[in-house]
Amino acid sequence: DGGITQSPKYLFRKEGQNVTLSCEQNLNHDAMYWYRQDPGQGLRLIYYSQIVNDFQKGDIAEGYSVSREKKESFPLTVTSAQKNPTAFYLCASSSDFFQSYTFGSGTRLTVV
C-alpha cells in the first residue's frame, strides 16, 4: 500500500543533542513537507521541498535542517539550536502544491 512512513514514533532528546526524524513515501509525490504541532495548536510549517535537491524554509525553520537527496525521502534534523523542540512532528506529501496532503503517522519528540 502507498503511504508515508515516519520513524521513530517516539523520540527522546537530551539537551544539546541533534536528532533526525525519518520520513519516507512511496506515493511518487513530488512535494514533501515538515510540520510541527504543539498541544491545542495548528500546524506550523518548518520546511518544504518541491523537487530533489531543493528545499525551502517555512515559517519556523530556525533550529531545524532537512535534506532531499531522493524523491522518496525527506529527513528532518532537530539541532541543539532549537530551544523548545518538544512537539508532535508531521511529515506530509502531495502530488503538487495545490492538492491535498497525505500525512505520516507522526513522531512525538520529547526533551529529557
Next chain:
Amino acid sequence: QKEVEQNSGPLSVPEGAIASLNCTYSDRGSQSFFWYRQYSGKSPELIMSIYSNGDKEDGRFTAQLNKASQYVSLLIRDSQPSDSATYLCAVNSGGFKTIFGAGTRLFVKA
C-alpha cells in the same frame, strides 16, 4: 498575513444530529480548500476537498464553499461518537503553502 480561522470549540452535538463546522479565510485568491480529521494523538487524514463554489457531498459529509463570503463549512449528518475528533480547515492560495486553521474540536454524545 494569510489566515484561516476556526472556532476552537468544543462543539458538542448529540448522536444522530447534524454537526456544522465553519472556517473563514483571509486570502480572496484562495483556490483549494480541504477538511482534515485528526483524532487525539494521531495524524490528520483528508475528509473532503472542494475547489469551486457550492456544495460537495461524500457520504455523510458535505463541504460548502462560498468564495464571495470567504468561508468554507463542513456538515456531518447523522453524527456518530466515532466522529469525535478535531477538524482542521486548510486553504491553498495557489502558492507553495497550504495554511491550516487551528481546528475545531467536535464531541458527539452517545
